[in-house]
Amino acid sequence: MTVHLFGATSSPGCANFALTSTANDFEEFGVKAKDYVRNDFYVDEGLKSVPSADDAVQLVTSAKQMCKEEVSVSTSLCLTTKKSSEKSQSQTEQTA
8 A cells, every 4th residue: 555545444543553663663762752652642642641841842852753754764765666666667668
């Protein structure tokens, strides 16, 4: 599947799968951020109690960086795949 229609009944499951995959792929952002994204998120809402405001800011900052990195990697992967597909299609049309 390369495209998912948001608003479908499967959207929450797809969003949770994407968040869990992101946490598994980018553990370098820290165990706390990974656990927060994996265990304390549902679709687009995170709920976690931490000892201080500074801890909350640090946790959210790390989680945002993790998700931003995933978007960057996914976007470049999709662009690479699209370019490869277009190149292959162009070559097929030239030989036909």
